[in-house]
Amino acid sequence: MLTRRHLLQKSAISGITLLAFENCLASQLIPAAPEGLGHSFEFLTPYDRGILSKLTPVILAEALPKSTEESGQAIKEVIVGWDNAVSGLPTLTQKEIRKLFSVLDSNFIFSLTPRLLTGVPEAWNDPSEIEDFLYSWYISDPESLITGNELRIGYMGLVELTMAVWYGNPRSWDFCGYAGPPDLL
Amino acid sequence: MNNLNEIIHDFVAEGFQRGWKHIDASQIAADQTLEADVVIAGSGAGGGNAAEILAQAGLNVIIVEEGPLQTSRDFHMKEDEAYSKLYQESASRYTKDRGIKIFQGRMVGGGTGINWTTSFRTPASTLNFWTKEMGVKGFSEDEMRPWFEWVEKRYNIRSWIVAPNANNNALEKGCAKQGISWGKIRRNVMGCLNLGYCGTGCPVNAKQSTLVTTIPGALKGGATLISKARAETFELKNDKIEVMTCRSMTPLGNAPAKHSINIKARHYVLAAGGIGSPAILMRSENKILNPYGLVGKRTFLHPVNVSGAIMPYPVNGEYGAPQTSYSNHYIETRLDNKKSGFSLECPPLQPMLVATNLEGHGKVHAEIMRQRPFLQVLIALQRDGFHPESIGGSVYLKTDGTPGLDYKVSGYVWKGIRDAFLVMAEIQFAAGAKAVSPVHRDATLYYSLNKVKKAIETLPMEILKARLFSAHVMGGCSMGEDTTKSVVNSKGRHHEVENLSVFDGSVFPTSIAANPMESIFATTAKFATELAKNLVS
Structure with missing residues (x-):
């Protein structure tokens, strides 16, 4: 007869198995991290970087340079900028961002949080799928009974940090018509 | 060009080279115990301002600041640099439900180092409300006028006659x-070049922040500045504070490091702002500091x-x-x-x-x-704060003891x-x-x-639909004469603990209904002058 204890044990074991399976799967579906411009990453894992490399062009759209070479370089700089920016945040905020990436990094097919709820793309190679996902977080109801305000806050975090990093970078200034700080001398 | 060179001459950095006393707590190698007549937690409009008045009265003053010491030569008008170094939580502090983003300075100079120099006297309607409704004494327009005049002179607050952008x-x-x-x-500027970069730290020392005015004034009077140290708690004995405990911060400044700095003083002044000051009282977990649970309540933001x-x-x-x-x-x-x-x-x-x-x-x-x-x-x-429905927010402590603000609009x-x-x-x-x-x-x-x-x-x-912001945190240790309805009296002195004062925007019983810098200057100039008299005699 199955006791409550057995059940708990069993679910704990299957949880661990699933997690391992999930990570194994994730490693196949998550895009490879672009090289890091010689930066030694303190916060972002290769998974995080792979995902950011796909999210950044969707978030910044036309604000990124047109040529593939330049936009590739820009995306790498955004990722390095992300790592620097997060490293300077309070520890508790860093933990929240880690939680956010754990939602983005894992593949949710077998996860306890159904992918249906979060809308995180299964793979990250289709920009229109990424846009749909981002948009669903953008318009998510901050008072949702199931996800609360988490998706909306997650959206704001992803977008705000990406914008901060890119528009703090002089490479973006041409696009937004900014001549930079005045020359004092 | 000679003139320009003169303007950007970094006299604050030079003052430290000449021997103004400064400890960068992120660099200390051992725990420290220090003593002073007065220790002030915070170096912004309240703390910096009070420090000069107290130091020039002959008192031995220590100023403790969580943020870094940066001077004009470090201000490059670059947003990415400035927001991460000079603002609380890299300029991404939010209220608990993420409804309001809060911009607060965190540097030697506090908010005055990165604000936009806007200077207003406290509106008469606000002063009258405090007097009539909030039990505050000594804050009539007539009583405050000399203090406004005094701080306008000290911080060169004047009409700005240049054409607007x-x-x-x-x-x-x-x-x-x-x-x-x-x-x-x-505006509180002198020799302003109309650059537009007040928010990233004035690169030409034109903005008359406490960093270039009253903190140097205090240091010339023998005060000691400790930067990158977070004031954590008060320890009390027989209802008097015996020591203020501080913690060194990491060089990056985003997390506490390992050294403690204990400061013993005759008198303790909180000037860490509307979120920081209540947090120090709350962390101290002593009933006498907060007998009616009012600390950290009625915090206003000018949403x-x-x-x-x-x-x-x-x-x-x-x-x-x-x-x-x-x-x-x-x-x-x-x-x-x-x-x-x-x-x-x-x-x-x-x-x-x-x-x-x-x-x-x-x-x-x-x-x-x-x-x-x-x-x-x-x-x-x-x-906010003038209507019965507008009760403001409350400060709370997160799991690591750092403060947050729960504010419902x-x-x-x-x-x-x-x-x-x-x-x-x-x-x-x-x-x-x-x-x-x-x-x-x-x-x-x-x-x-x-x-x-x-x-x-x-x-x-x-919230999270209409985007809201705040650059003005006020209240949380409100002043008044009724000891059951306020935290400090109308002189900024704690009702219960004799050797404790609060000298910053957290004493305001409502929002100011104007940018609060000059209100903080005038209020704390009045408080500090009175305290100096008491401590010297």
């Missing part, structure tokens, strides 16, 4: 066309909503003094509190500030950024926010805007007043 000019023009009263803002407009001409709001024109029309016509009053001002428009505070992403966001040089922006600051203030969206759109169209966009999740660019009006009528006034 196009961003502020649009506010003036739009208000004039709408028949709404407006005025010119006084700000934002309206962006595309003008037919370049605005380039990144350049020129950022905030020089205002309208108090909707403060003055709403003093009966039937509707929430608000003042109107402009922000600077450097790209990072614009990009991070706009709604949305992708194409839409990029298109607005492409038109950024044509962007004109108005902000509305709500006068009242229905009353939300109505004021909706009104402000409309008023701002009207002013912007009157000033010639091609299109206006309320900064709200569900809004877009509207090309006529009618369209934006219609939209504003139905936009949900809810």
Whole structure:
């Protein structure tokens, strides 16, 4: 007869198995991290970087340079900028961002949080799928009974940090018509 | 060019080279115990200001600041550098439910180091409210006048006679066309080059922040500055504080490091701002510090909503003094509190500030950024704390002991926010805007007043939809004569603990209904002068 204890044990074991399976799967579906411009990453894992490399062009759209070479370089700089920016945040905020990436990094097919709820793309190679996902977080109801305000806050975090990093970078200034700080001398 | 060199001569850095006493706590190798007559937690408008008065009275003063010591040579007018180094939580501090983003300085100089130099006396209506409704003594207009005059001299607060930048000019023009009263803002600057980079630290020492005025004044008087140290708790014995415990911060400044600094003093002054000061009292976990549970309550923010407009001409709001024109029309016509009053001002428009505070992403966001040089922006600051429904927020401690603020926007203030969206759109169209966009999740660019009006009528006034901001944290240790309804008396002295004072914006019983810097200067100048007298005699 199955006791409550057995059940708990069993679910704990299957949880661990699933997690391992999930990570194994994730490693196949998550895009490879672009090289890091010689930066030694303190916060972002290769998974995080792979995902950011796909999210950044969707978030910044036309604000990124047109040529593939330049936009590739820009995306790498955004990722390095992300790592620097997060490293300077309070520890508790860093933990929240880690939680956010754990939602983005894992593949949710077998996860306890159904992918249906979060809308995180299964793979990250289709920009229109990424846009749909981002948009669903953008318009998510901050008072949702199931996800609360988490998706909306997650959206704001992803977008705000990406914008901060890119528009703090002089490479973006041409696009937004900014001549930079005045020359004092 | 000689003149320019003279202006940017970094006399603060030189003062330290000549021997002003400074400890960078992130660099110390061992725990320390120090002694002083007075120790002050915080170096902003309250702490820096009080430090000079106390030091020049002959008292031995220690100033403890959580942020870094940076001087004009470190200010490069670069947003990425400034926000991460000089602001609380890299300029991404939010209220608990993420409804309001809070900009607070965290540097030697506090908020005065990165604010936009806007200087207003405390409005008479606010002083009267405190006197009549909040049990505050000694704050009548007549009693405060000499203190305003004194700080205006000390911080060179004067009329700004240079022509406004196009961003502020649009506010003036739009208000004039709408028949709404407006005025010119006084600024605490000396030799200002009209650059527009007040928010990233003044690179030419023109802004008369405490960093270049009263902190040097205190240091010349023998005070010691400790930077990158967080004041943590008070330890008490027989209802008197025996020691203030501090913790060194990491060189990056975002986390506590391992060394403790214990400071024993005759008197302890809290000046860590509306979130920081209550937090120190709460962490101390001593009933006598907070007998009625009022610490960290009634914290006000002047919640700000934002309206962006595309003008037919370049605005380039990144350049020129950022905030020089205002309208108090909707403060003055709403003093009966039937509707929430608000003042109107402009922000600077450097790209990072614009990009991070706009709604949305992708194409839409990029298109607005492409038109950024044509962007004109108005902000509305709500006068919170004067209506029974407007009770403000409460400070709480997170799991690691750092403070947060739980602030729920009242229905009353939300109505004021909706009104402000409309008023701002009207002013912007009157000033010639091609299109206006309320900064709200569900809004877009509207090309006529009618369209934006219609939209504003139905936009949900809810957090995480309407984007809200604050740069003014006030209250949390409110003053008054009733010991059961306030934390400190009308001289900033704690009601129960004899050797403790609070000298910052947290003593205000309501919001100020104007940018609070000069109110903090005047209030704490009055407090510190009285305290100095008591301690010296």
